[in-house]
Amino acid sequence: xxxxxxxxxxxxxxxxxxxxxxxxxxxxxxxxxxxxxxxxxxxxxxxxxxxxxxxxxxxxxxxxxxxxxxxxxxxxxxxxxxxxxxxxxxxxxxxxxxxxxxxxxxxxxxxxxxxxxxxxxxxxxxxxxxxxxxxxxxxxxxxxxxxxxxxxxxxxxxxxxxxxxxxxxxxxxxxxxxxxxxxxxxxxxxxxxxxxxxxxxxxxxxx
Amino acid sequence: xxxxxxxxxxxxxxxxxxxxxxxxxxxxxxxxxxxxxxxxxxxxxxxxxxxxxxxxxxxxxxxxxxxxxxxxxxxxxxxxxxxxxxxxxxxxxxxxxxxxxxxxxxxxxxxxxxxxxxxxxxxxxxxxxxxxxxxxxxxxxxxxxxxxxxxxxxxxxxxxxxxxxxxxxxxxxxxxxxxxxxxxxxxxxxxxxxxxxxxxxxxxxxx
Amino acid sequence: xxxxxxxxxxxxxxxxxxxxxxxxxxxxxxxxxxxxxxxxxxxxxxxxxxxxxxxxxxxxxxxxxxxxxxxxxxxxxxxxxxxxxxxxxxxxxxxxxxxxxxxxxxxxxxxxxxxxxxxxxxxxxxxxxxxxxxxxxxxxxxxxxxxxxxxxxxxxxxxxxxxxxxxxxxxxxxxxxxxxxxxxxxxxxxxxxxxxxxxxxxxxxxx
Amino acid sequence: xxxxxxxxxxxxxxxxxxxxxxxxxxxxxxxxxxxxxxxxxxxxxxxxxxxxxxxxxxxxxxxxxxxxxxxxxxxxxxxxxxxxxxxxxxxxxxxxxxxxxxxxxxxxxxxxxxxxxxxxxxxxxxxxxxxxxxxxxxxxxxxxxxxxxxxxxxxxxxxxxxxxxxxxxxxxxxxxxxxxxxxxxxxxxxxxxxxxxxxxxxxxxxx
Numbered sequence: 001x002x003x004x005x006x007x008x009x010x011x012x013x014x015x016x017x018x019x020x021x022x023x024x025x026x027x028x029x030x031x032x033x034x035x036x037x038x039x040x041x042x043x044x045x046x047x048x049x050x051x052x053x054x055x056x057x058x059x060x061x062x063x064x065x066x067x068x069x070x071x072x073x074x075x076x077x078x079x080x081x082x083x084x085x086x087x088x089x090x091x092x093x094x095x096x097x098x099x100x101x102x103x104x105x106x107x108x109x110x111x112x113x114x115x116x117x118x119x120x121x122x123x124x125x126x127x128x129x130x131x132x133x134x135x136x137x138x139x140x141x142x143x144x145x146x147x148x149x150x151x152x153x154x155x156x157x158x159x160x161x162x163x164x165x166x167x168x169x170x171x172x173x174x175x176x177x178x179x180x181x182x183x184x185x186x187x188x189x190x191x192x193x194x195x196x197x198x199x200x201x202x203x204x205x206x207x
Numbered sequence: 208x209x210x211x212x213x214x215x216x217x218x219x220x221x222x223x224x225x226x227x228x229x230x231x232x233x234x235x236x237x238x239x240x241x242x243x244x245x246x247x248x249x250x251x252x253x254x255x256x257x258x259x260x261x262x263x264x265x266x267x268x269x270x271x272x273x274x275x276x277x278x279x280x281x282x283x284x285x286x287x288x289x290x291x292x293x294x295x296x297x298x299x300x301x302x303x304x305x306x307x308x309x310x311x312x313x314x315x316x317x318x319x320x321x322x323x324x325x326x327x328x329x330x331x332x333x334x335x336x337x338x339x340x341x342x343x344x345x346x347x348x349x350x351x352x353x354x355x356x357x358x359x360x361x362x363x364x365x366x367x368x369x370x371x372x373x374x375x376x377x378x379x380x381x382x383x384x385x386x387x388x389x390x391x392x393x394x395x396x397x398x399x400x401x402x403x404x405x406x407x408x409x410x411x412x413x414x
Numbered sequence: 415x416x417x418x419x420x421x422x423x424x425x426x427x428x429x430x431x432x433x434x435x436x437x438x439x440x441x442x443x444x445x446x447x448x449x450x451x452x453x454x455x456x457x458x459x460x461x462x463x464x465x466x467x468x469x470x471x472x473x474x475x476x477x478x479x480x481x482x483x484x485x486x487x488x489x490x491x492x493x494x495x496x497x498x499x500x501x502x503x504x505x506x507x508x509x510x511x512x513x514x515x516x517x518x519x520x521x522x523x524x525x526x527x528x529x530x531x532x533x534x535x536x537x538x539x540x541x542x543x544x545x546x547x548x549x550x551x552x553x554x555x556x557x558x559x560x561x562x563x564x565x566x567x568x569x570x571x572x573x574x575x576x577x578x579x580x581x582x583x584x585x586x587x588x589x590x591x592x593x594x595x596x597x598x599x600x601x602x603x604x605x606x607x608x609x610x611x612x613x614x615x616x617x618x619x620x621x
Numbered sequence: 622x623x624x625x626x627x628x629x630x631x632x633x634x635x636x637x638x639x640x641x642x643x644x645x646x647x648x649x650x651x652x653x654x655x656x657x658x659x660x661x662x663x664x665x666x667x668x669x670x671x672x673x674x675x676x677x678x679x680x681x682x683x684x685x686x687x688x689x690x691x692x693x694x695x696x697x698x699x700x701x702x703x704x705x706x707x708x709x710x711x712x713x714x715x716x717x718x719x720x721x722x723x724x725x726x727x728x729x730x731x732x733x734x735x736x737x738x739x740x741x742x743x744x745x746x747x748x749x750x751x752x753x754x755x756x757x758x759x760x761x762x763x764x765x766x767x768x769x770x771x772x773x774x775x776x777x778x779x780x781x782x783x784x785x786x787x788x789x790x791x792x793x794x795x796x797x798x799x800x801x802x803x804x805x806x807x808x809x810x811x812x813x814x815x816x817x818x819x820x821x822x823x824x825x826x827x828x
Binding site: 230231325326327328331336337338339388392393395396398399402403406407409410 | 644646649650651652672721723726727730731763765789790791792793819822823
């Protein structure tokens with residue numbers, strides 16, 4: 001059932017994404033985690049406790065969409081259930097990427113949602129074809145009970161199916177796409193707009 | 208009519224510029240696009256939808272100065288007409304580079320023009336030989352109708368021929384030069400001065 | 415008594431940490447110093463006066479836990495006694511890393527302690543398993559008398575054994591861990607949270 | 622009289638410094654210039670108009686301490702006389718480095734001198750052995766007449782021989798040392814402290 005060439009290609013693409021995110025400062029310490037869908041029932045996901053900027057092939061494992069590792073003694077990433085939620089919610093999702101940036105940490109500690117409007121880069125998000133649009137990226141309160149957090153995210157996404165991505169307060173961004181490349185581009189676009197929002201808020205009258 | 212050595216050299220120079228801009232955070236996601244003039248009627252330009260920090264030879268195509276691809280099934284960059292406008296406006300232009308930076312995004316969302324004065328780096332801009340000068344970089348409202356946007360830019364440049372570069376609000380910078388190197392140096396100089404303006408505005412009394 | 419393979423491995427890991435910190439701007443000029451424990455009585459430590467972003471094998475020496483070089487004509491790092499203090503305080507410590515960042519410099523010039531609360535990355539620090547926690551990173555006044563500074567740190571750590579790391583005002587961070595990797599991850603996590611605190615303080619009403 | 626090995630070693634060290642400064646954003650476009658003393662009467666200096674982050678061996682030329690190229694058709698850097706002034710002022714100087722950073726540009730546009738006090742990194746500057754010190758880095762008004770600017774700098778340095786470095790307003794830093802390495806470390810230390818000063822000024826009540 002395993003396809004070694006598929007696994008090698010996906011892990012190499014995720015390793016490269018991790019290196020880029022590390023250069024940007026978006027995966028400090030052991031923060032962040034990445035996955036790619038293998039088929040309707042399985043995903044490749046980073047193991048718990050490794051540095052996401054310096055991933056090796058051995059740092060990935062296969063898990064089912066309940067988050068259970070398949071043929072692996074390694075522990076899946078602590079937040080595996082959040083990846084499962086996205087893959088179950090939308091069968092078209094091929095990759096889920098989670099990053100910790102300064103901008104997403106600071107914005108998510110201050111706001112209940114991050115409102116993005118008028119940016120050309122909005123066109124990277126699902127279903128948007130003009131800068132003359134607006135989206136709300138929801139912010140969820142952080143919770144060490146990942147099953148409970150995952151249920152809260154799922155309830156929101158059932159209610160607002162066009163949710164383009166979300167942020168956990170003081171913790172980080174979850175974004176996704178049909179491919180690893182598309183998920184990565186959305187991370188780049190969202191982090192760029194978050195940084196703009198953060199810097200813009202410094203130009204305004206303090207509240 | 209094609210000169211493979213010329214095409215290879217120009218594409219390699221544009222690939223290198225893209226890598227540098229990516230390190231700086233100036234071409235997030237699939238943002239930005241680059242071109243170089245081949246002759247009086249044709250240009251080499253990045254294809255639509257690729258990442259400008261990770262360009263391959265295959266990511267370029269040849270188009271005429273109406274933006275029509277020549278012998279290529281690939282789609283030219285979405286904003287090709289903006290490149291055409293600059294090459295038609297000034298036959299001495301050999302390269303046009305478009306970047307999306309945090310600084311140019313933020314300044315262009317706040318101001319109708321970006322006023323630069325007293326910087327040594329102004330000397331990089333066309334026709335300026337002293338820091339004791341001032342230029343206005345015009346800001347155009349973003350528009351998904353690129354033909355209309357291109358016409359607005361063209362009207363401005365006919366009225367103000369010494370326009371050194373321009374910015375599209377919430378979107379990015381267009382700069383150019385006789386060579387790819389000169390265009391890239393102008394991008395570097397302009398982005399540096401934009402970042403100075405952005406940071407200086409935080410040091411002032413909030414307005 | 416020397417184990418060349420152990421020394422080579424530790425020095426290579428410290429060299430890689432230095433390169434990363436240099437890219438981040440955390441070891442400007444000859445700032446910073448790094449060490450790893452060899453056994454209960456000896457450590458490997460960077461020599462005085464070298465650039466920590468461009469370390470060579472020859473830039474390390476072995477010293478005892480009083481800071482005296484063993485079989486080396488090179489001078490140990492100026493702040494060797496601060497490393498000795500940590501190794502003596504906790505036999506489980508395997509590495510001590512010292513960095514100079516903009517954020518730790520600025521925060522330590524303004525505050526007597528750096529209060530960190532509600533960050534997911536707090537989980538990287540010793541004894542913390544939830545973001546719903548708070549720690550105080552103590553700030554010590556800078557002192558060119560390193561023996562006196564080391565005694566002040568030691569008195570504090572005896573009183574507050576769960577001290578996760580500390581900062582010297584206008585100078586830098588000392589962090590540690592069971593391994594070089596763990597110490598480096600803590601540096602990354604702390605510097606990330608310091609940068610968040612610094613940027614957050616700009617969003618508030620000036621005091 | 623030429624020593625090819627000496628010239629190769631110095632140019633390689635300057636090329637490496639340029640790469641680092643470019644990564645940091647301190648030599649945008651063709652900004653900056655670097656030199657190293659060859660003997661009592663000659664220096665190696667970057668040629669005019671090249672990018673200081675991508676220097677090649679061919680981008681250097683030899684000039685006398687009046688700034689006249691020796692056996693070279695290339696033009697010396699525009700600001701060669703400023704290098705000559707430092708070498709003539711102090712025979713112990715072996716290298717002069719000039720950088721354009723955001724921080725030195727912004728501070729020099731606001732202040733007549735940059736006051737640095739209480740930083741551990743002050744110890745990198747000539748004659749300082751404690752953080753408990755203060756220096757003033759003078760700021761000179763920019764002037765396209767380099768002979769006149771050089772005379773102004775020289776008059777200041779004769780009056781204040783312990784001047785550790787200086788900045789030209791809206792233009793950049795000049796720093797120096799006995800070797801290229803020492804000059805580069807001083808640039809790193811000064812740019813670090815400038816960035817601290819810039820960021821600290823944002824934390825204060827706007828003036």
